[in-house]
Amino acid sequence: MIGRLTGTLAEKSPPQVLVDVNGVGYELDVPMSSFYHLPGLGERVTLLTHFVVREDAQLLYGFLTHEERATFRQLVRISGIGPRTALAILSGLSVAELAQAVSLQESGRLVKVPGIGKKTAERLLLELKGKLGDALAAPAAVAGGAQGDILQALLALGYNDREAAAALKALPPDIGVSDGIKAALKALAR
Template identity: 70%
Template sequence: MIGRLTGTLIEKTPPTICVDVNGVGYEIDVPMSTLYALPENGARVTLHTHLAIREDAHVLYGFGSAQERAAFRQLIKVSGIGARTALAVLSGLSVDELAQAVTLQETGRLTRVPGIGKKTAERLLLELRGKIGAELPGGGAAPAADGQADILNALLALGYSDRESAAALKGLPAGVEVSEGIRLALKALVR
């Protein structure tokens, strides 16, 4: 298994980059978040990698952080989610945003990623629950997270942005019921 590469970045052709490691050029598929964080060609880079061996190819995937690679590995364990879809998810959401979406069970965030429909988003949230996002505050409290997710979805359906809705959720008392939470959140947003 190739777990990490350090070498000279010689080419960027999204979503693939080429890194020269002592005269050997490794083609590595990366999410857009990693691609945007890379330096110019000719600079030294270190990437955490995941090697996928298929019947027709050996494909190397690269990530800017170990957390991003761990999230990728959790994503490809979900039935029906391949490496390309996992890269798309990590291109559209940071690891923290993905963890928050899983903790709050927000299908809306995942469906904004190209190629992720409602059913796929629901499957992702179900299978990733407790695997990604459990380290966040409140990540283990499933009933509260479900209520918060319902409140958040209601605010999003009413046209409030992610940022406005998340800010309104932070001001709610712990364990508030959904109907009362929506009322309090709307009251806070009107101010």
Template identity: 70%
Template sequence: MIARLTGLLAEKQPPFVLVDVNGVGYEVQVPMSTFYNLPELGAKVTLLTQFIVREDAQLLYGFLTAMERESFRELIKISGVGPRIALALLSGLNSNELAQAVAAQDTSRLVKVPGIGKKTAERLLLELKGKLAPVLATPGFAATSDNQADILQALIALGYSDKEAQLALKALPADVSVSDGIKQALKSLAR
């Protein structure tokens, strides 16, 4: 399985990007939330990926954050929701917005996404309830960036409680990178 690609961004044609990894070009489909945050052509990029094999194709989907990839994985587990619909949802809503819509059971946010009708939105909210929200949205806390959400998720995965992780996150600068944020948060939690 291909889990991550790091290479040079060779082409950008929504929803596809071409990542050159040591001379091998990987065509990766990305949601628009990832596409808009990609660097310029020729720059180094790292994408977390989901590799899907079908009878007629082998497809690679890419994401800038672990949160986006986890949202994609939860969406494609739902019967009748394939990668195309999952990409459309993540193109219309970022992963934080999707988690908030699930937590609030807000169908109106989902039906604004092209290709998602009222019945599909209701089914998505029903099936994602209790799955997506705990992983991606901590009640009472709104991450101001995907980096903060990733740091929070990492701290919870390491065994810290929601409250401890949120307190550590509040002490971090708003523009901290994920790796530096985790290091700083672990230092503050160790005291």
């Protein structure tokens, strides 16, 4: 398997790049999130890779971060999600945004990605739940004890993560869960 390439960036044509590794040019498809952070032409680049062998093609996908590659690999394990669709998802959403959408079960974010319909988005949310490091995306994982419970209650009531986090900041840190929920709802009603 080809796990990583280090060489000179020879060509950039979204979403494909050509990396020259000691005279051998490797064509890689990269998500736009990686593409925008690539160095200029002629500069050295290191890309983590995922190699796909099919009957009719051998394809190489490149990523700047371990998180992107791991998320890509998690996506292609899902029935009906191929490498192109996984690349489109990572081009439309960052890993953190995808993890947040999964933890908050927001299919609306996924439907905005070209090629993802409502049914596919719901299947993605179901399949990825608990697999994308939800702790990174969910503010509730950062908040402990009563604060986390209050946040979860607000999210369950339909408030988005920004509204819920803003309401939490206005609460005293030692407030109880039921009193905190009441105070947060009063703050959000204003």
